[in-house]
Amino acid sequence: MTRGTWLAVWAAVATAGCLSEPAPLPPIAPPPLAPEAVAVAVIQEADVDGDGVIEKNEFDRMPALAEAIQDFDQDRDGGVSAAELQRWLEDVKASGLAQRAVEGKVLQRNKPMANVTVKFVPEPCMGGRIKAAEAVTDEGGYFSATIPGAKYRGVHCGFYRIELTGTTPDGQPLPAHYNTQTTLGVAIGTQNPKGDLTLTLE
Numbered sequence: 369m370t371r372g373t374w375l376a377v378w379a380a381v382a383t384a385g386c387l388s389e390p391a392p393l394p395p396i397a398p399p400p401l402a403p404e405a406v407a408v409a410v411i412q413e414a415d416v417d418g419d420g421v422i423e424k425n426e427f428d429r430m431p432a433l434a435e436a437i438q439d440f441d442q443d444r445d446g447g448v449s450a451a452e453l454q455r456w457l458e459d460v461k462a463s464g465l466a467q468r469a470v471e472g473k474v475l476q477r478n479k480p481m482a483n484v485t486v487k488f489v490p491e492p493c494m495g496g497r498i499k500a501a502e503a504v505t506d507e508g509g510y511f512s513a514t515i516p517g518a519k520y521r522g523v524h525c526g527f528y529r530i531e532l533t534g535t536t537p538d539g540q541p542l543p544a545h546y547n548t549q550t551t552l553g554v555a556i557g558t559q560n561p562k563g564d565l566t567l568t569l570e
Contacts, residue, residue: 397466398461398464398465398466398524398525399466399497399498399499399524399525399526400497401457401460401461401497401525401526402495402497403453403454403457403458403460403461404454405495406453406454406457406493406494406495406497406526406527407450407451407453407454407457408450409492409493409494409495410422410430410433410450410453410491410493410527411449411450411453412493413429413430413491413492413493414426414427414429414430414433416429420449420450421445421447421448421449422447422448422449423446423447424446424447428551430491430493430527430553431529431530431550431551431552431553431554432491432527432528432529432553432554432555433448433527433553433555434553435553435554435555435560435561436554436555436557436560436561439456439555439557439559439560440452440453440456440555442455456555456557459557459558460525460526460557460558463558465525465557465558466522466524467515467518467520467521467522467523467524467525468522468523468524468525468556468557468558469512469521469522469523470488470501470512470513470522470523470554470556470561470565471510471511471512471513471564471565472486472510472511472564472565472566472567473505473508473509473510473511473564473565473566473567474486474505474509474511474532474567474569475509475566475567475568475569476536476537476568476569476570478568479509479537480505480507480508480509480510481505481509481534481536481537481569482505482506482507482508482509483504483505483534483535484504484505484509484511484532484533484534484542485502485503485504485531485532485533485534486502486503486504486505486511486513486530486531486532486567487500487501487502487530487531487532487533488500488501488502488513488523488528488529488530488554488556489528489529489530489531490524490526490527490528491526491527491528491529491553493527494526494527497526498524498525498526499515499518499524500515500516501513501514501515501516501522501523501524502514502516505534523556524556525556525557525558526555526556527553527554527555527556528553528554528555528556529550529552529553530550530552530553530554530567531546531547531548531550531552532546532547532550532552532567532569533546533547542569546569552567
């Protein structure tokens, strides 16, 4: 084979290789958030005294708010109103963000916990508009959440309860306040959470 023929064959193979490369995955659409409806639902779910503001003593009904109070409480009165919730949700919707990478670690007494299932369960106020996500911690206690069956890692934006199931180093199951009666939560948005999540158990 002459040099010219070899170059022609190489070029044909290279071109064919380029043409056979898989097409990039299409972008995914964000879930259909309804900021006003979700904000009203949050107030209905968590505002026990009916004053229109979710205060510190009511955060246990919506733990996600406690984790990001500085982002919701724009007038710095210590509570969260429907207008403040709606503004945060409208910012999320305007961003067009479909999913947010959520990574972190689970610790107990500052030691990593392996094989813990971490579930992100949407709050009822989200109205079924977003999907649950989950992960299992590795030997270092680290996790990276994903929606089962999704093409990309990440979690939809919104309000979640966090459920942890697994066993402690001494072989005991994690207590109910980490799973069936969880008091853990997170708000996932364009700026939330800030950095990795660290879930520290007693």
